[in-house]
Amino acid sequence: MLVKKQAKFAQDIAKLIKYIEDQGDHCTLAEAYRTQEQADLYAQQGKGIKNSLHRSRLAIDLCIFNSAFEYQTKADYYKKYAEYWLTLDPDNKSGHFFTKQDSNHFEVKAP
Numbered sequence: 001m002l003v004k005k006q007a008k009f010a011q012d013i014a015k016l017i018k019y020i021e022d023q024g025d026h027c028t029l030a031e032a033y034r035t036q037e038q039a040d041l042y043a044q045q046g047k048g049i050k051n052s053l054h055r056s057r058l059a060i061d062l063c064i065f066n067s068a069f070e071y072q073t074k075a076d077y078y079k080k081y082a083e084y085w086l087t088l089d090p091d092n093k094s095g096h097f098f099t100k101q102d103s104n105h106f107e108v109k110a111p
Contacts, residue, residue, distance in 0.1 A: 026064070027065065
């Protein structure tokens with residue numbers, strides 16, 4: 001059932017955010033839900049796919065800041081968070097490990 005998967009995803013995101021804070025970093029929420037129109041537009045621009053898990057509320061993008069609240073854009077900075085994310089559920093995936101790297105993207109496989 002989709003709503004159960006969404007609820008578990010939200011709980012895991014809460015754990016990830018707590019882990020980020022426990023490491024001395026900070027994060028803000030970027031994009032979570034995406035309309036079909038937005039997904040289509042991003043796909044046309046090469047920034048995403050039409051069937052994005054953002055559409056099903058099973059993906060989120062997080063912006064990570066170091067302890068001095070400086071926004072981190074280098075993929076390597078996100079690696080430990082991507083690795084932690086994968087430990088929370090076998091269905092979790094991180095954009096850090098995608099062929100076209102998207103390090104601030106965290107998702108879970110659709111039911």
